[in-house]
Amino acid sequence: MRSISFALTLGLATSSTFWPPSDELEDESACTDIGIDGSLSEYRFSLAMPNTYENDYSDTIFHPLFASSSLSGDATDDSVTSAVVFIHGLAGDANTYFCDGLDISPEGVLVISPWFGDAQVTADDWGGWGGSTNSTLSSADVLSTYWTSSNWVKGGDASPGDVTPSRYTTSFDVIDVLIQQLSDLKSSGNFKNLERVTVNGFSAGAQLASRWSIFSKYASNNEDLDLDFEVRTIVADGSSYVYLDETRPNDSCTTLEDTGKTHTCSSFSTPDVDSCSSYNEWKYGLDFSDLSANVYLEPFAADPNLLTSQISTYVNNPKIYFLFGDSDVCNCNYEGYSNPQVSATCYPSGTSCSPNDFGGSLNGVQCCDTYPDTGSSNALAVGCEEMLQGSNRLQRGINYMAHIKELGGNFTWGFFEGGHSNAAFYAGDEFSAWAFE
Structure with missing residues (x-):
């Protein structure tokens, strides 16, 4: 485990009194619990996002993130040997994931947590403009990426603001640019001993990370990148x-x-399209008929050969790992699902989760399908698209591994002990080995 004194000496950014910019960052307990100022003013940095898609917009846009050392090229840290990117869930609580990451990461690990937030802020509000830019704007005018919906989990375009244009950048691009920035910083000597970058995502963050890893040349360690x-x-x-x-x-x-x-799956077929006509649309499959908010994927939609090549690269990528909570098995909102009648699993005391249309209660406690990540919200998606993949998260994960095997792939995967818990995910031996060793 990293010592807090080590973390506090790294990555100073300009302090700002504008905090928090969104309710998503309001809970500071994970940070204060480990002795860090909850506003994280010393850890807020701005990642310049290039205008990849040649949108008619000449000024700089940045992505807000937390990092344990500066990513702006103004500091050198020879102790950094690896970087771990912690991607938050649907709640947008990047500060919690950052501080959880700090708490569990050993010395020599650069901890980064990008915020795929629901509010647009200026660089001045976030903590100052720390990136290189040709823009003549002051940090009070440089605007951030943000997403007004959950479109970020499928690599979607950032939302347009009063000035920021639509289709300027995407959540997939954020991860690409972050990795490229780390490569540039290694080349320049800032992190000259950096040997590995691990992108990890839990829950909604897992959706982003898994989809990004299919299409990104960075995830596939493309030799042309010279990382x-x-x-x-x-x-x-x-x-x-x-x-x-x-x-x-x-x-x-x-x-x-x-x-x-111990669940297994060895039988796959084309489902009844009439009962779920959208089952293969992006983000569930490769039907790219509507990419109005996913500009990153347009080259793959336009070129079937490129798509086929990318899929082959993905299923044979030895650097992609999956983990599943062995008790992430609750479903409170699908009629006919039989939840384990175990208090600690689907009916934990002290919780009150909703909506709860079909999960009932046990000993006066309502069904919870996203505990302990939350004790108030049931968030497992139960649309026909998701239910065709499995009836709970554990089952869906194992089924997906079987699907990859059917296609000739063989990802490394396993389990951690617990329910829908990012803390249990991080505490597992597999995460430690894959992220830190």
Whole structure:
């Protein structure tokens, strides 16, 4: 575990009194619990986002993130040997993920947590403009990326603001640019001993990380990039995944109950399209008929050969890892699902989760399907697109690994002990080995 005194000496940014910019960052307990100022003023940095898509906009846009050392080229840290990127869930609580990352990371690890936030801020409000830019704007005028919906989990375009244009950049581009920035900083000597970058995502963050790893040349360690370090991806407990053909697990693989971590699936077929016509649309599959908010994917939609090549690269990528909570098996909002009648699993005391249409209660406690990440919200997606992949997160994850195997791939994957818990994910031996060793 990293000592807090080490973390506090790194990455000073300009302090700002504008905090928090969104309710997503309001809970500061994970930071104060480890002795860090909850506003994280020393850890806020601005990542310049290039105008990749040649939008008619001449000024700089930045992505807000937290980092344990400066990413602006104004500091040198020879102790950094690896970087771990912690991607938050649907709640947008990047500060919590950053401080959790600091708490569990050993010495020599650069901890980074990008904020795919729901509010647009200026660089001045975030903590000052720290990136190189040709813009003549002051930090009070440089604007951030942000997303007014959950479109960021599928690599979607950043939302247009009063000045910021639409289709300027995407959440996939944020991860690409971050890795390229780390490569540039290694080349310039700022992190000359950096050997590995690990991108990990939990829950909604897992959805982003897993989808990004399919299409990004950075995730596939493309030799043309000349990164001079290894890139890994760790995915945990996503609510859905991208299937790479038109088949889905057969009914025997998606029974409405906890089938445990010994669950297997070896039977796939094309589902009844009439009952779920959208099952193969992006973000669930490779139907790219509507990419109005996903400019990153347009080259793959336009070139079937490029798409085929990318899929082959993905399923054979030895640096992609999956982990699943062995008790992430609750479903409170699908009629007919049989939740384990175990208090600590789906009906934990002290919680009150909603909506709860079909989960009922046990000993006076309502069903919770996203505990302990939250004790108030049930967030497992139960649309027909998700239910065709499995009836709970654990089952969906195992089914997806079987799907990859059907396509000739063989990702490294395993389990951690716990429910829908990023803390349990980080505490597992596999995460430690894959992220830090």
